[in-house]
Amino acid sequence: MxxxxxxxxxxxxxxxxxxxxxxxxxxxxxxxxxxxxxxxxxxxxxxxxxxxxxPLSYPNVVSNTLKLMLKGQSPVIFHPGLDLKLYRWLYKFVQSAxxxxxxxxxxxxxxxxxxxxxxxxxxxxxxxxxxDFHHKGMLSVFTQKHTYKEKLEKYNYIDEEDRFEIFDEAKIKEYLPFANDKIEGAILFKxxxxxxxxxxxxxxxxxxxxxxxxxxxxxxxxxxxxxxxxxxxxxxxxxxxxxxxxxxxxxxxxxxxxxxxxxxxMLTPAKGYSITFNMPKELKPKTSTLFNDLFIVMTPRFNDVRLTSKLELGSDDPTVVQRQIDSIKRNFKEYSIPFEMKDEVTWTGFRPLxxxxxxxxxxxxxxxxxxxxxxxxxxxxxxxxxxxxxxxxxxxxxxxxxxxxxxxxxxxxxxx
Ligand SMILES: Cc1cc2nc3c(=O)[nH]c(=O)nc-3n(C[C@H](O)[C@H](O)[C@H](O)COP(=O)(O)OP(=O)(O)OC[C@H]3O[C@@H](n4cnc5c(N)ncnc54)[C@H](O)[C@@H]3O)c2cc1C
CATH class of the missing domain: 3.50.50.60 (FAD/NAD(P)-binding domain)
Structure with a gap:
């Protein structure tokens, strides 16, 4: 019928x-x-x-990604292949930035x-x-001086209390009790x-x-x-x-x-990873947190916490590659005090980008x-x-x- x-x-x-x-x-x-x-x-x-x-395709995206690659912190992984569509996609991406x-x-x-x-x-x-819908804002965290400065320049002149709050050190500690002192700054986008x-x-x-x-x-x-x-x-x-x-x-x-x-x-699979784990309750972030420069997101959940990251182009293989999980953890731990991640569950998915x-x-x-x-x-x-x-x-x-x-x-x- x-x-x-x-x-x-x-x-x-x-x-x-x-x-x-x-x-x-x-x-x-x-x-x-x-x-x-x-x-x-x-x-x-x-x-x-x-x-x-x-957006992902913003001015300076290429130079910023290259800088992170040199520091070994880049979230982007590129598998060059023979598929011309991917190169056309990349060309358009750079044009859009x-x-x-x-x-x-x-x-x-x-x-x-x-x-x-x-x-x-x-x-x-x-x-x-x-x-578990929580309307508590997303904290944008900066680990590089220059990106924080650039963002501040934009928001310093906007007077919209209901839109954002620039955090001082105490507020960062309150929202991110796990964080160490290497974080350059944070803005809550409410x-x-x-x-x-x-x-x-x-x-x-x-x-x-x-x-x-x-x-x-x-x-x-x-x-x-x-x-x-x-x-x-x-x-x-x-x-x-x-x-x-x-x-x-x-x-x-x-x-x-x-x-x-x-x-x-004109879309391409962009593979990403998540690691879901338990951590001491008192160290959990107060709201969802984007580590802007690292492209790592940390989301507090009812029972656990989730880290997501990586943007892998040129692959549609769903295998969890341990090297990438280790890289996410290494980049994250650089900005956190030591704690044990318990009961880890890893996962991959593909953004239709x-x-x-x-x-x-x-x-x-x-x-x-x-x-x-x-x-x-x-x-x-x-x-x-x-x-x-x-x-x-x-x-x-x-x-x-x-x-x-x-x-x-x-x-x-x-x-x-
Ligand atoms: C690591 C990571 C983190 C992310 N974080 C966020 C976030 O914080 N916020 C946000 O907004 N987005 C986020 N995203 C993006 C978001 O997950 C995707 O944009 C969204 O899930 C895409 O939904 P979709 O319905 O288009 O595709 P999918 O969820 O992939 O669904 C497509 C469905 O189509 C089915 N299908 C495919 N082909 C066929 C066929 N031929 N016949 C029948 N069925 C078919 C599949 O089985 C699947 O169920 C993230 C993605 C990743 C990978």
Whole structure:
């Protein structure tokens, strides 16, 4: 039987699209190649950090990365290969790293970050889904004098108490009792929040199931058949085929399915790691903390703490490489007093990273009932609810991309 809306891929982006479409009264089916219990959307840092967030492609990113490489602290690992797409991606990334783009991107981050935050609040306070939502700000910590100075220069002249607070030494100690005295400075960006991503995913899946959203799991979609400028049906590895009015593609870093329709999505998998462990309670950070120069995030959680880091380009191998875990710990420990990390659990995932931090969302130009919800990169938890909202508008009002202002503003299909 022909379905109404099929969402291919049940990561946070797919589930948020399903949530939004369901709320608008659509019959939604989510199809996933796995069980939706352990993809990239599960083991990440859980920051909802759209506010005062510098994009990855910012001016000086190349020189700053090279400096960190010389110090042995760089989070970036590059595996050169024969895939030309990766070099095209890198070229675009460097092109995007300019002042004008950075300013525009930061404004877009705030606009869509606020929409997302409001939807997360609805999930907690109206739908009753518990995912350890904490709206306590994100502490940005600087370990290099010059980056702290640069940041201070920007914020010294802004008078917005509800937005940020520049910390003195005592406040740093209060928020980061584990830290040693090598930290150069810290600023609390108050509008940001953090969550437990696994609790969110499992809570949302349960809510959707109970609300009547259909889940077809362990079903990899391998092909798409087109007819008269529309997707007629999709085919699975298990030889099932599914027809629908509308298809939403949210397959994370995997772009092979999009390629079946000759769509080359400019995104690349950027492998990251997390280490979840127990530490003495009195040393836990008070809120989520970004070690700005090291690209390490430390998130306090209900029972434990999580460190996330690394940005590995040119690999889609999910193996946990012990050398990278050791490197994260070594870089972190340089700024911490000694303590034992107990009951460690390590994990890897892949950010679906576009070269300019802007997602790839909107209708396919050739097949009108196919919509992409892809390319959320290192900020998928932060923006997924607003992407769900935008896709919801496209479907409900049967809009073309040109009729949807959010697509024109926030889709990488319409930005260089
Ligand atoms: C180390 C690390 C830390 C991070 N920290 C943060 C953070 O603090 N804040 C933040 O906002 N973001 C963070 N992110 C980014 C965030 O995790 C991602 O942007 C987000 O999870 C991407 O969600 P997604 O739904 O696009 O992809 P995924 O979660 O990868 O989901 C895609 C789904 O599609 C399914 N699928 C793929 N292909 C097929 C197919 N052919 N057929 C059927 N199903 C298919 C997969 O099984 C999967 O379930 C982090 C990422 C990493 C790696």
């Amino acid at each position: 022909k379905k109404d809306v099929i969402v291919i891929g049940g990561g946070i982006v797919g589930l948020m699209c399903a949530y939004n479409l369901h709320k608008r009264g659509r019959q939604v089916t989510v199809i996933d190649e796995g069980t939706i219990e352990n993809a990239t959307s599960f083991g990440n840092a859980g920051l909802l950090s759209a506010f005062d967030k510098t 300019n002042e004008v783009r950075t300013k525009k991107t930061m404004m877009l981050f705030e606009k869509y970050g606020q929409i997302s935050l409001d939807i997360y609040k609805d999930l907690v306070y109206k739908e009753g889904i518990d995912f 509008k940001n929040a953090h969550i437990d991503p696994k609790k969110l995913m499992l809570g949302l899946k349960k809510y959707l199931k109970e609300s009547g959203v259909e889940f077809i799991l362990n079903e990899e979609i391998t092909d798409i058949k087109y007819e008269n400028n529309k997707v007629k049906y999709i085919l699975s590895q298990n030889r099932n085929f599914y027809e629908a009015e509308t298809f939403v593609m949210s397959t994370g870093y995997k772009t092979n399915l999009a390629k079946k329709g000759n769509k080359e999505l 576009t070269p300019n931090d802007i997602p790839l969302i909107g209708r396919d130009e050739n097949y009108s009932n196919l919509i992409y919800a892809m390319g959320l990169g290192w900020l998928g938890m932060t923006f997924a609810p607003s992407i769900g909202e935008i896709i919801g508008d496209l479907v409900e009002f049967n809009q073309t991309n040109a009729k949807n202002d959010d697509i024109l503003l926030f889709s990488g299909f319409y930005q260089y």
